[in-house]
Amino acid sequence: MKKTIIFILLLLFIYSGNSYNDVYARETPPSVSADSAVVLDATTGKVLYAKNPDSAYPPASTTKIMTALLTLENTNLNDKVIIGNNPPKVDGTRLGLLPGEEVTVKDLLYGLLLASDNDCAEALAEHVSGSSDKFAVKMNKKAKELGAKNTNFINPTGLFNEKHKTSAKDLSLIMRELCKNPEYSKIATTISYTIPPTNKSAKPRTVWNENRLVQKQSKYYYSGCEGGKTGYTIQSLHSYTAAATRNGETLIIALIHDKNKTFFPDSISLFNFGFNNFQLVKLYSKGDLVTTYSKNKLSVPLLAGSDFYYIREKDDKNLPHLIVKKENLNFKFFKVGDIVSKANVYFKGENIGELNLSSGISHGEKQILNSDIIENIIMKNKYIVPAAAVLLIVIAVFAIKKFIF
Known part of the structure; x- marks a missing residue:
């Protein structure tokens, strides 16, 4: 009996030793105060951390990232905006715009993103869509296009309305899209900006960035932060979203409905968790040989139609695999670089995306007529x-x- 026990223990030891390379440790996810929170990889769209990601709450001024996104997509920075009667009357934080004042889109965006001025938000909404209500329709349409499923915007400011809500997941998707515009990061990482005198204001007006993660003198400064947006109303509580890049990897964090106002340290913990435990990997560069189509003596190199990335936990040695769509290319006409097929990419049993495959050769009428088939x-x-x-x-x-x- 004693020998049997020793033998079993020996087998267990050998088994555990052989399995050691397949085991990797990961940090315990941080605890955050916000009721809805997400860490999103910006390149792949994969969620790396989630706490009630789809629960909708009033987002306060983090709403303004959608206002900024639509403004950047529909205007030029040097466009002149003539302030109407409504923006100066808006509640909350204001730059002090006056009816009839002429201000550039650029200046209004600085007021919007740095100081969270509500009159700037209203002015931009009217400039883009003619009215705040029409702009809200555009906001909701864009949110759906980005994959937001739990969002309903009522206004461009984030002032409380019981029907004005979004989730951390949806907010992260909006932030992800906004970060694709280089002008956003340029504005959002500026510490202060002075709006020059206008036809209605003889004095320049300076706005200051409220995002502590970009302030080098702040204890919450985070190297690589490319911008963020705070939000608060009494009913909405605190919200925050931000982006940061390290070693070519960009992460988006979103925190909504934080009653303890710990969103700055919580964001740092979430960024560190993401960067410390996950790695962005390029599977293919555009033009890389993926596979070769071979049938009836026709051989077609199939190349990656674009760069393809996936994200994995660090030290995870598993590799993605592809399933190429079955195509009969023998009777098709195509040129070098034409998309001729697709492949689904799987990682650990999960479909992580689709890759277009382009041809490395031309195949025309002459080749078909001369073919063995x-x-x-x-x-x-x-x-x-x-x-x-x-x-x-x-x-x-x-x-x-x-x-x-």
């Missing part, structure tokens, strides 16, 4: 054509006889 068809059917001709002649003779006689 055409020759085989002709050889197999060389007796069919004469037989069909004889049959047609016989039918014609009978028809003629019937008509004559």
Whole structure:
């Protein structure tokens, strides 16, 4: 009995030793105060951390990242905006815009993103859509296009309305899209900005960045932060979203409905968790050989139609695999670089995306006519054509006889 126990323990030891390379440790995810929170990889869109990611709450001024996104997509920075009667009347934080004042889109964006000025938000909304209500329609349409499923915007400011809500997941998707515009990061990482005198204001006005993660003198400064947006109302509580890049990897964090106002340290913990435990990997660069199509002596190099990335936990040695869509390319015309097929990419059993495959050669009429497959068809059917001709002649003779006689 004693020998049996020793033998079993020995087997367990050997097994655990052989399995050691497949085991990797990961930090315990941080605890955050916000009721809805997400860490999103900006390149792949994969969620790396989630706490009630789809629960919708009033987001306060983090709403303004959608206002900024639509402004950047629909205007030029040097466009002149003539302030209407409504923006100066808006509640909350204001730059002090006056009816009839002429201000550039650029200046209004600085007021919007640095100081969270509500009159700037209203002015931009009216400039883009004609009214705040029409702008809200555009906001909701854009949110759906980005994949937001738990969002409903009522205004461009984030002022409290019980129907004005979004989730951390949806907010991260909006932030992800906004970060694709280089002008956003330029504005959002500026510490202060002075709006020059206008036709209605003789004095310049300076706005200061409220995002401590970009302030080098702050204890919450975070190297690589590319911008962020705070939000607060009494009913909405605190919200925050930000982006940071390290070693070519960009992460988005979103925190909504934080009653303890710990969103700055919580964001740092979430960024560190993401960067410390996950790695962005390029599987293919555009033009890399993925596989080769081979059928009936036709050989077509299939190349990656674009860069393809995936994200994995650090020290995870598993590799993605591809399932190429079945295509018959022998009778298709295509040139070098044309997309001729697709492949689904799987990682650890999960479909992580689709990769377009382009051709490395041209394949036209000449190649098809000279191919073995055409020759085989002709050889197999060389007796069919004469037989069909004889049959047609016989039918014609009978028809003629019937008509004559």
